[in-house]
Amino acid sequence: MTAEMLARRARLMGPNVPTFYEDPVHLVRAEGVWLWDADGRRYLDCYNNVPHVGHCHPKVVEAIARQSATLNTHTRYLHDGVLDYTERLTAKFSHDLRQMIMVCTGSEANDIALRMAQAVTGKTGFIATDNTYHGNTSAVSQLSTRRPPIGGYPDHVRLVPAPDTVRPVGGKLENQPDAFAENVARAIAELDANGHGFAGFMLCPTFANEGFPALSPGFLDPTVEVIRKAGGLILCDEVQPGFGRIGAEWWGHDWLGFAPDVVTLGKPMANGHPVAAVVTRPDVMAAFREAFGYFNTFGGNPVSCAAALATLDVLEDENLIQNARDVGAYALDRLQRIDHPLKAEARGLGLFFGIEFVRPDGTPAGPFTAAVVEGMRQEGILLNRIGRHMNTLKMRPPMPFGRDHVDLAMDTLEAILARTPYDT
């Protein structure tokens, strides 16, 4: 069955189409934090952030069904949906971030964010970290190192070393905030020198794809000072930390403690319905909208807005941000208690947590981590790995994840760790 499906995928979708696991899971059903495969086997979902308030949440499903049966059209006509949702969501932001464009994917959102920085600054140079992912359009793929762009990195993009709490930028943890900022300053000088000038720095405030290093609030302060001085914009990609994932706050930038100029949102926004957005200040929005007649046919349609609004309702009604904080702290505590010779660091923030594994000789234990991911899948727990060396277990479950789910995941993890050879 799996072999046949993989053959059909190759025939219909072409080569090099990514899958999880060598023997990928064939899913047919999901509910809450659980997934079922075609053989009726149940998996605990410790990985998927798109079904934010739980797979197939009945209130979101009902909202989608009801609005799909009523009206689905674009925003060149008037409709309450896009206004009600925008009003509800922008109220969660500070820093005068109170206008929004709704689109369909995080990639579209980040693609707009880049152009907002261009419109405001008149410059074309961008900075990102050297171990990140911001999306798949031509423009944003040039700021993504996890899948290098077609044609290579262009001259207007500069990549700075990603923060890391096991191998910190600048050598020592206490030097990292300044060392990171110095690299940004150097990149800005290069963009000034090569004629592009500095338009903006696109970053995830928890550096999730970089390996979610255990940073503290204030980490970015020296960098923000450098960016402000240079007149560039901070483009904050909240696709992963946003919507309360980190438990501490609604948004990563509020936790880290800085004021972005543009915030982009995606994956979890409507629990799986293709909805994403750009939130910004009125001055930035005006600069963009007056420079470019942006319109997105599907963006902000009534069904998308109903799905996003229902997701927001569930997030609040079920106190899921508080849950992410409590259950995340419980999970981190269990991770920290794990005693294993390859464990370099257990870290996490809310419902985004994991362990980085390093071999006794100091080299990253990527293959070992891969074996653990595979072992967990065999035991019915879905998670993944991340980081520059892919040696960090990444757990990022739906937000209704409970302590019982943590216990099941951690008990299983301990068993897998105990039986996975260290030298894998």
Place this chain on the structure above:
Amino acid sequence: MTAEMLARRARLMGPNVPTFYEDPVHLVRAEGVWLWDADGRRYLDCYNNVPHVGHCHPKVVEAIARQSATLNTHTRYLHDGVLDYTERLTAKFSHDLRQMIMVCTGSEANDIALRMAQAVTGKTGFIATDNTYHGNTSAVSQLSTRRPPIGGYPDHVRLVPAPDTVRPVGGKLENQPDAFAENVARAIAELDANGHGFAGFMLCPTFANEGFPALSPGFLDPTVEVIRKAGGLILCDEVQPGFGRIGAEWWGHDWLGFAPDVVTLGKPMANGHPVAAVVTRPDVMAAFREAFGYFNTFGGNPVSCAAALATLDVLEDENLIQNARDVGAYALDRLQRIDHPLKAEARGLGLFFGIEFVRPDGTPAGPFTAAVVEGMRQEGILLNRIGRHMNTLKMRPPMPFGRDHVDLAMDTLEAILARTPYDT
């Protein structure tokens, strides 16, 4: 009410957000070819191509509701939906176009198409017509003249004069196919000369945004010869003509009679659910997928595929392509019978038809056409205008449009034409 909503839009969405009509319609409900506003007033939809098989078609709504309640995840796990739909849809194509990438918007699809041409040719230069629209990402906005890109047109883009049957390229209708091809050849030579080289020509096979000129099959033959000789790709944007809109065939390129290398699909694909796709040959797909690890979180998810599959089912079960041919011919016949001093040309193909208005002195009658659009809206008929001078009425209704709907639209149009001053 409308004033209040427009004020909320300005406050929440910023300036320069496009709307239809100075007094935009506030829609609340839709069914088939009908829309209702907040006051209960009914409008005949002669414009919207997104609700392809009719607004809120119960079979599509049911498919979305059912799959949303069952499973919605990305394609890194295996699922039948994306395979079943891809198999069904690619079977509608010739020219070895048998592999597909599913994405969320036509803009994302066209953004991929550009990179496919780059991956195959190793070149970076593109051609489009000088009166078109292919999407809103940074890259495809550079091939769109209806909303010029931020930063202006880059050096790797060349725009050729759009075909036109009232003011033909090359002066005379019979010269237009060769004159169009000569301009393409000149653009290719410029791209070769400036170092970019020629990667591809992106075009809509019915030149819909250009004003859907009344071309004949074979029009593009001289151009295709030029492109083939230069080694570039033909990127065929079927967002508007595709899925049987033109009545004659499933796809515009099959009607015009040429073999594209890449076809992109969008708006009507899933009746309003954000679904789009790129269809291409295995050699082109392999070149792209091996050069870039493309992945789209929402693209090809089970709900999108269920919506697209249901749309395809309805299209076939209700014989809507045959309907587009029959009713489109009837509509064109009625348009051709209209006697009006400003009428320069009545034209159409399937359920995409209209009239171009020109003043007695030969200047395009844009303001007159705008007044007709506004008059129709006051009488409860929604349509629009298009073309370089915005002097062509554009009617492009949902596919279940019937002869009775044509009669209502045409009777109303005749009345509006009779009472709209010629010198508007």
